[in-house]
Amino acid sequence: MTAIATPATPDFALAELEKESRMGAMGSETNTREVRRISLADFDARRAEIADQLWDAAVDVGFFQLVDHGIDLADIRAAFAEAERFFALPESVKAQYPLANNAGWESKAQVRPSTGTADQKESYQITLPLMGKLFPTEAELPGFKAAMLAFEQKSWEIGMKVLSCFALKLGFDTEFFTRAHDKSSAEYQSTLRLLHYYAIPPEAQAHLDLWRAGAHTDFDCLTILYQRQGQGGLQVCPGKEFEKQEWTSIPPDEDVITCNIGDMLMRWSDDQLPSNFHRVRNPLPGEYMGPRYSIAFFCQANRDALIESPSGKYPSITAGEYLKQRIAANFGRKY
Ligand SMILES: O=C(O)CCC(=O)C(=O)O
Numbered sequence: 001m002t003a004i005a006t007p008a009t010p011d012f013a014l015a016e017l018e019k020e021s022r023m024g025a026m027g028s029e030t031n032t033r034e035v036r037r038i039s040l041a042d043f044d045a046r047r048a049e050i051a052d053q054l055w056d057a058a059v060d061v062g063f064f065q066l067v068d069h070g071i072d073l074a075d076i077r078a079a080f081a082e083a084e085r086f087f088a089l090p091e092s093v094k095a096q097y098p099l100a101n102n103a104g105w106e107s108k109a110q111v112r113p114s115t116g117t118a119d120q121k122e123s124y125q126i127t128l129p130l131m132g133k134l135f136p137t138e139a140e141l142p143g144f145k146a147a148m149l150a151f152e153q154k155s156w157e158i159g160m161k162v163l164s165c166f167a168l169k170l171g172f173d174t175e176f177f178t179r180a181h182d183k184s185s186a187e188y189q190s191t192l193r194l195l196h197y198y199a200i201p202p203e204a205q206a207h208l209d210l211w212r213a214g215a216h217t218d219f220d221c222l223t224i225l226y227q228r229q230g231q232g233g234l235q236v237c238p239g240k241e242f243e244k245q246e247w248t249s250i251p252p253d254e255d256v257i258t259c260n261i262g263d264m265l266m267r268w269s270d271d272q273l274p275s276n277f278h279r280v281r282n283p284l285p286g287e288y289m290g291p292r293y294s295i296a297f298f299c300q301a302n303r304d305a306l307i308e309s310p311s312g313k314y315p316s317i318t319a320g321e322y323l324k325q326r327i328a329a330n331f332g333r334k335y
């Protein structure tokens with residue numbers, strides 16, 4: 001896919017798009033990078049130490065995993081059970097809740113600039129102020145909405161803990177990003193996304209060309225990702241090494257929460273914290289070919305939050321405008 005410059009598309013959005021459109025090849029695999037595990041135990045007393053560890057891991061590989069994070073495994077499994085129930089609804093029901101502006105359901109509709117083909121998945125996004133009638137009814141899916149709201153809250157809390165550490169390291173007060181992701185505001189735009197990558201039918205297994213999720217960076221400040229045991233495929237390629245196209249697998253482990261830095265925090269940190277390319281590759285022959293479920297929470301600063309460059313490297317921009325421009329450049333306004 002080629003980037004078409006329009007007067008409304010700013011340079012930063014086009015530069016990201018150009019980079020992304022060069023990331024569609026298979027590349028090679030390397031296991032020499034370490035995706036570090038960081039304990040959040042005794043968080044309040046250890047915040048400064050944890051902040052140092054998170055910063056080092058983020059600067060190094062950009063992906064890291066949280067342990068002792070305080071979310072019960074039972075809650076994570078229950079959220080996945082809800083996601084499975086949602087995706088098992090008939091298509092005619094899901095189609096009543098179509099994706100618009102980061103909220104709602106889509107299937108095989110997200111075309112990544114890296115691949116030019118649609119991700120082989122369906123997803124359902126929950127962005128609180130935008131939900132209107134986008135939750136399935138209690139008759140269709142009893143208990144779903146309440147369970148998802150509770151899980152969204154837990155994910156937000158973890159996200160804000162991690163962001164409070166990055167705030168410290170950037171010289172902001174610890175509540176700086178919590179205010180920027182204020183849930184009580186109508187400008188809130190953080191998103192919980194349920195993902196279902198389709199099982200690969202036997203006849204397709206010999207010639208897998210489409211991607212489960214094409215290579216991309218996330219637009220947000222921080223992504224919190226839950227993976228399921230045995231359902232692998234996530235790979236990362238640090239942006240600073242993108243010329244080499246060497247990918248490192250992040251094996252799923254339901255006991256950890258995987259995190260990555262997004263483009264918004266990269267800009268907010270004057271590029272000190274890199275957002276990194278990642279993708280979900282298809283299973284290889286002999287690997288598990290069943291469905292893959294994952295859940296992501298995107299900490300996207302509120303629309304009216306002002307992203308101000310600490311050193312003046314970038315002009316100030318609201319998070320709403322920033323996201324709008326990135327989405328328009330990559331996807332023609334849909335996501
Ligand atoms: O499903 C995954 O493991 C990754 C999903 C992802 O990268 C995204 O939705 O942005």
Ligand SMILES: [Fe+2]
Nearest residue numbers: 216217218278
């Ligand atoms: Fe992503």
